[in-house]
Amino acid sequence: MKIILRDFKKSLLISLWFMFLTFPLVVVRVNTIENVVVWRWSNLIWVAAGSFFLSYLWRYMLARRNRRRKIAEEGVETRGRLQMLLENEQLRNRVLAILLALALVFPLVFDTYQTNIMVTALIFVVLGLGLNIGVGLAGLLDLGYVAFFGLGAYCYAILNHNFDLGFWFVLPIGGMIGCLFGVILGFPILRLRGDYLAIVTLGFGMLFRVIMENWETLSSGPSGIANIDRPGLFGLEMTLAQSTTYIYYIMVALVVLTIIVTNRLKNSRIGRAWIALREDEVACVAMGIDMGRTKLSAYALGAFWAGMVGVIFAAKTTFINPASFTFMESAIILSIVVLGGMGSILGVILGAFILILLPEYLRAFAEYRMLIFGAAMVLMMIFRPQGLISGLRQVYTYKGHKTHVGVKEQPINE
Amino acid sequence: MNESGRKLLEVKGLTMDFGGLRAVDSVSLTVHEGEIAALIGPNGAGKTTFFNCVTGIYVPTKGDILLHPQGEQTRRLNGLKPNQVTEMGLARTFQNIRLFGGMTVLENVMIGRHCRTSSGIFRSILRGSRVREEEQQIVEDSYYWLNKVGLEKYVNEFARNLPYGAQRRLEIARAMATDPLLLLLDEPAAGMNPYETSALEVLIRRISEEEKIAILLIEHDMKLVMKISHPIYVMEYGKKIAQGSPQDVRNNPRVIEAYLGEEVEA
Ligand SMILES: Nc1ncnc2c1ncn2[C@@H]1O[C@H](COP(=O)(O)OP(=O)(O)OP(=O)(O)O)[C@@H](O)[C@H]1O
Ligand SMILES: [Mg+2]
Numbered sequence: 001m002k003i004i005l006r007d008f009k010k011s012l013l014i015s016l017w018f019m020f021l022t023f024p025l026v027v028v029r030v031n032t033i034e035n036v037v038v039w040r041w042s043n044l045i046w047v048a049a050g051s052f053f054l055s056y057l058w059r060y061m062l063a064r065r066n067r068r069r070k071i072a073e074e075g076v077e078t079r080g081r082l083q084m085l086l087e088n089e090q091l092r093n094r095v096l097a098i099l100l101a102l103a104l105v106f107p108l109v110f111d112t113y114q115t116n117i118m119v120t121a122l123i124f125v126v127l128g129l130g131l132n133i134g135v136g137l138a139g140l141l142d143l144g145y146v147a148f149f150g151l152g153a154y155c156y157a158i159l160n161h162n163f164d165l166g167f168w169f170v171l172p173i174g175g176m177i178g179c180l181f182g183v184i185l186g187f188p189i190l191r192l193r194g195d196y197l198a199i200v201t202l203g204f205g206m207l208f209r210v211i212m213e214n215w216e217t218l219s220s221g222p223s224g225i226a227n228i229d230r231p232g233l234f235g236l237e238m239t240l241a242q243s244t245t246y247i248y249y250i251m252v253a254l255v256v257l258t259i260i261v262t263n264r265l266k267n268s269r270i271g272r273a274w275i276a277l278r279e280d281e282v283a284c285v286a287m288g289i290d291m292g293r294t295k296l297s298a299y300a301l302g303a304f305w306a307g308m309v310g311v312i313f314a315a316k317t318t319f320i321n322p323a324s325f326t327f328m329e330s331a332i333i334l335s336i337v338v339l340g341g342m343g344s345i346l347g348v349i350l351g352a353f354i355l356i357l358l359p360e361y362l363r364a365f366a367e368y369r370m371l372i373f374g375a376a377m378v379l380m381m382i383f384r385p386q387g388l389i390s391g392l393r394q395v396y397t398y399k400g401h402k403t404h405v406g407v408k409e410q411p412i413n414e
Numbered sequence: 415m416n417e418s419g420r421k422l423l424e425v426k427g428l429t430m431d432f433g434g435l436r437a438v439d440s441v442s443l444t445v446h447e448g449e450i451a452a453l454i455g456p457n458g459a460g461k462t463t464f465f466n467c468v469t470g471i472y473v474p475t476k477g478d479i480l481l482h483p484q485g486e487q488t489r490r491l492n493g494l495k496p497n498q499v500t501e502m503g504l505a506r507t508f509q510n511i512r513l514f515g516g517m518t519v520l521e522n523v524m525i526g527r528h529c530r531t532s533s534g535i536f537r538s539i540l541r542g543s544r545v546r547e548e549e550q551q552i553v554e555d556s557y558y559w560l561n562k563v564g565l566e567k568y569v570n571e572f573a574r575n576l577p578y579g580a581q582r583r584l585e586i587a588r589a590m591a592t593d594p595l596l597l598l599l600d601e602p603a604a605g606m607n608p609y610e611t612s613a614l615e616v617l618i619r620r621i622s623e624e625e626k627i628a629i630l631l632i633e634h635d636m637k638l639v640m641k642i643s644h645p646i647y648v649m650e651y652g653k654k655i656a657q658g659s660p661q662d663v664r665n666n667p668r669v670i671e672a673y674l675g676e677e678v679e680a
Binding site for chain 2: 282
């Protein structure tokens, strides 16, 4: 109660201060034509109410966060209701089923423009899930992830342009190429950690763009490659709208595949090794996990999805150039993972939709778009640095038989 | 404590230099099967460094580390990676607890089973019956160890939320899950209250007797060391200054000198 009163007072003072500060700007207006001063007192009330409300909200949120943190430090775990719900596998599956149903009817309800935006969002979902393997699960910060995406896209563009190879043929090749380069680039960074890893991967990302801009014979340089074939369906002729819908469904299928695969891996022997590597590298190797192999597999698998979805990207836009694969894209994909919650599949999906769709639909506020975006990210990092969805536990059921040494024994009394 | 057991770990003239600093200076040490050996010494004596060399975290400057598994060829552990050493049958805990804080208690122990299981990426994606069986077996085996160290009530807690003493025991469970021949414990009683320490003593004894494995223990708690271990090796400034039974070590003038001011009496 006392705290509330104190916050109240402070917020009141802050709102007074703001009234004072903004007074000359929002209240007084000198009309130079009629030589009169207009006093707009109503504005002052808005400023007062607004700043009071915001400041109070801010204080309330901060206090709540600190309270939670304190409880957590005392060893008592606080588990949000959402977390509890999400740990319930049945419920989680139901949520996913509903989402899938919604996804399937989407293009029937909305127009081509909306579907197109959705395809972009889904592309970033897959990219987020792919990067999540390396960054979220294995803890390998990668700032050049977009290079694998570009690799897949250029792979399709070049093969399609020069050898007339079809989309479905190149799709797995794109993934494989991504994977291959993941391993090749993974080797030199095996020994690096943290900041160093970030810098080197940043370099890789830049390198890709520079090569594509300058290797004219292969990539036609900055002007890019145009007239890439859209995905074919038994040689059927498709209108633009139909083709968009088709790509949309391909993307939905790929997202589902990615979710299934990453989810299975996450809860497997391999996935646990990734997470252990993220938590403590020294302890991880001391427990018998091969660091090199584990890191490479995480890196290569992440690259695999990027390569694959790169092919779809090239087929969707029918035109690619190096400008589509800048650091900005890497940063967005990384933000998706961080915002959603490192290591959480559901979180990454949510993060991708928020980060891709929000700016899209905020076009109405075109000028403030990036401002809102930035503010949202800052607030997010203050109040939920662990991401939207995090700290879900995998619960394993114990059947109580077949222990390798035989009978279950009496535990030692504490 | 059967001294007549076969040699299991044999370290000869182990030396480790950090630049100009010789942290371990030609230390030789032997652990026999079924033994609880102890390595003691004042702070900074080089005990942890010795462990790190044996378990492959550091590559020793000189010396041999030999493992003689029963019925198998002798293996030289120098230059092996830590995970290979663990596969050979040496498991360890850390002085400054190194658990996987963001994983559950059960998952921590499951990591210990990693090197004794085999599902790879593709099989994990397909998740056939063999993979599922192996997964279930990992869970069962991990439960076995959690029960044994008395942590079964924490199974689904995050490891970082455990009380301190429980974290130390979880480290032991995780190490034991790797099916070791030799367990290396680096100050397992550090930070424990007397009550927890006596529970730990029982645990170490039980592991040694029931699992029939050898244990090498670094510990500052002399009471605990004198009670459960035989032979004791004493290090000071990187050198081994004494070895023998608790009685010998306690009465050794060099050891008393090294520990001047510290209580050696049990
Ligand atoms: N990585 C390293 N680089 C340089 N010097 C090191 C390194 N690790 C240990 N040392 C030095 O080696 C010496 C022995 O350290 P070590 O940690 O092995 O001692 P210890 O016997 O385990 O001591 P304590 O009882 O305090 O744990 C110390 O002087 C320490 O500073
Ligand atoms: Mg030490």
